[in-house]
Amino acid sequence: MSILPQTGQSLAPLSRIVRVRMASSWADMIAFLLLTGAAVLVIRGAEGMAEPLSHLRMDPVTLDPANLPAYALRTTLRMFAALGASLVFTLVVATLAAKSRRAEMVIVPALDILQSVPILGFLTFTVTFFMGLFPGRQLGVELAAIFAIFTSQAWNMAFSFYQSLRSVPSDLEEVSRGFSLSPWRRFIRLELPFATPALVWNAMMSMSGGWFFVVASEAISVGNTRIMLPGIGSWLALAIDQENFHAIAWAVGAMAVVILLYDQLVFRPVVAWADRFRFEQTASQDRPQSWAYDLFLRARLLPVVFAPLIGLGRLLMAIDRRPARRPRAPRDIAPGRVGQVLWLGTLAVALGGAGWLVIGYVAYHLAWRDAATAFGFGLVTMLRVLVLIALASLVWVPIGVWIGLRPRWAERLQPVAQFLAAFPANVLFPFAVILIVSWHLNVDIWLSPLMILGTQWYILFNVIAGASAIPNDLREAASMFGIRRWQWWRQLVIPGIFPYYVTGALTASGGSWNASIVAEAVSWGSQHLEAKGLGAYIAKATAAGDYPRVTLGIAVMSVFVIGFNRLLWRPLYRFADRRLRLG
Numbered sequence: 001m002s003i004l005p006q007t008g009q010s011l012a013p014l015s016r017i018v019r020v021r022m023a024s025s026w027a028d029m030i031a032f033l034l035l036t037g038a039a040v041l042v043i044r045g046a047e048g049m050a051e052p053l054s055h056l057r058m059d060p061v062t063l064d065p066a067n068l069p070a071y072a073l074r075t076t077l078r079m080f081a082a083l084g085a086s087l088v089f090t091l092v093v094a095t096l097a098a099k100s101r102r103a104e105m106v107i108v109p110a111l112d113i114l115q116s117v118p119i120l121g122f123l124t125f126t127v128t129f130f131m132g133l134f135p136g137r138q139l140g141v142e143l144a145a146i147f148a149i150f151t152s153q154a155w156n157m158a159f160s161f162y163q164s165l166r167s168v169p170s171d172l173e174e175v176s177r178g179f180s181l182s183p184w185r186r187f188i189r190l191e192l193p194f195a196t197p198a199l200v201w202n203a204m205m206s207m208s209g210g211w212f213f214v215v216a217s218e219a220i221s222v223g224n225t226r227i228m229l230p231g232i233g234s235w236l237a238l239a240i241d242q243e244n245f246h247a248i249a250w251a252v253g254a255m256a257v258v259i260l261l262y263d264q265l266v267f268r269p270v271v272a273w274a275d276r277f278r279f280e281q282t283a284s285q286d287r288p289q290s291w292a293y294d295l296f297l298r299a300r301l302l303p304v305v306f307a308p309l310i311g312l313g314r315l316l317m318a319i320d321r322r323p324a325r326r327p328r329a330p331r332d333i334a335p336g337r338v339g340q341v342l343w344l345g346t347l348a349v350a351l352g353g354a355g356w357l358v359i360g361y362v363a364y365h366l367a368w369r370d371a372a373t374a375f376g377f378g379l380v381t382m383l384r385v386l387v388l389i390a391l392a393s394l395v396w397v398p399i400g401v402w403i404g405l406r407p408r409w410a411e412r413l414q415p416v417a418q419f420l421a422a423f424p425a426n427v428l429f430p431f432a433v434i435l436i437v438s439w440h441l442n443v444d445i446w447l448s449p450l451m452i453l454g455t456q457w458y459i460l461f462n463v464i465a466g467a468s469a470i471p472n473d474l475r476e477a478a479s480m481f482g483i484r485r486w487q488w489w490r491q492l493v494i495p496g497i498f499p500y501y502v503t504g505a506l507t508a509s510g511g512s513w514n515a516s517i518v519a520e521a522v523s524w525g526s527q528h529l530e531a532k533g534l535g536a537y538i539a540k541a542t543a544a545g546d547y548p549r550v551t552l553g554i555a556v557m558s559v560f561v562i563g564f565n566r567l568l569w570r571p572l573y574r575f576a577d578r579r580l581r582l583g
Contacts, residue, residue, distance in 0.1 A: 027298035045077040063247040075231035082149035090157040098165035115155035115510035148217040153206035156507040160202035164195030193277040201465035208421035212454035263415040269293035365548035381533040392456040404467025421457035433524040447531040450519035455511035462504030466497030499576040506569040
């Protein structure tokens, strides 16, 4: 009996095994180099954060292109540190707000207030605190900068996650109740996976939004004190002071390279991974692709490296196997109402006491006409915000829907959108000043677009997330039944994207109020332009170290933002929950 046919038959599987093992070896090698390089960069960038504060005076920020890679590394580490803190904050705080009515009554208004507080307002009161924690060390200033970037990232992610947890499809909730899942297992197995795609897109937006305020975060100016940390933001601040267009171009180029790198190595793989959690009953034809994600899937090294995280994940999945509690009977609800009244009373007393302290502090230093002036400036800024949000919605909602329904195009445009969202308004200050001065334009009108420059992308990214989350089976059904044009928008697209749009518009409006600090008062060298508005009022008071007026401006801005949210965005949220849920 000849063995040649058997040998020939065994060679093909053997060759496939060899190719698979060679591919895995190459994947392991590349993954090892990427992880090692990332670890070296993190250690190298973190070394400078522990140096003495006096080192900043001995080795100040300079516009030498040779220093730009190190500056870009320091800025990127600060932003990822802030993003990690924002993720932890989101998972804890937004979940509490979505799960507990009492916690929601505190957290949601607090988020409204916090997103309205400008970054200069945080820096005014936190720099001294963090520097006091680590006297004489750069670490205190670094923490202040990271916290400032955190304040430009966390609120958007928290609102997105809160909205996702509130909009879990009802049929999935019924399934979880049918399996008697405990609250913890329901969160791990249902709610967190359902909210992950939208959270990933909003994390990208938050990362880009951090770039918008990176100048204020790294070139910290409060009163007569100015501290410049090595980074792209301080480079830009110095280049603007010196009217150096070449240095600005170098900084923009470095930003583009950094954004492209972390898009390819971090966000695109995460988007491809998060696509598995999309809520749909039929398979999508086009799924996000990522060479880095495919590489990590082939690598056998990564399961070993991330074994502790995998073990932690399994432990979390195994925690709390108790069945869900039975629904409370109607008689059990009455005591809860009494507790809710007591809770509301406690909140009212706490808020009243805080308001009394603020009013007393401002009234002691300022007159009532100052409050009237700040309120008038707030009305002007509110008008700008309303007009700009409406215009941005008309432009970016159709574009976001088009991109979100086409994953291939979303992959191509993702880094472009991130770069545009990250583009600091400060870079456009020279052109805005030159244009307004040369053409004798109205400052109150033509400085306004700078407010929406960095915040309009909240609308785009959330609409993309909403459009990509529309179940594929619903899209196929709409195509089969010939639903077109306005009917297609009214019955499929608007219900699918509306909760996401509300989240994007809410954070965009809050971000626009925040951006008014840098957009209503711009400088280029010795030229300074100032538009009438609450942002310019706060920026001017901060530069002068006038804490009573800073407090008054922040308080007035908080009142406007909370009122705006309560009268417009919260009713739209409730409408989306009641009427516009695809699940």
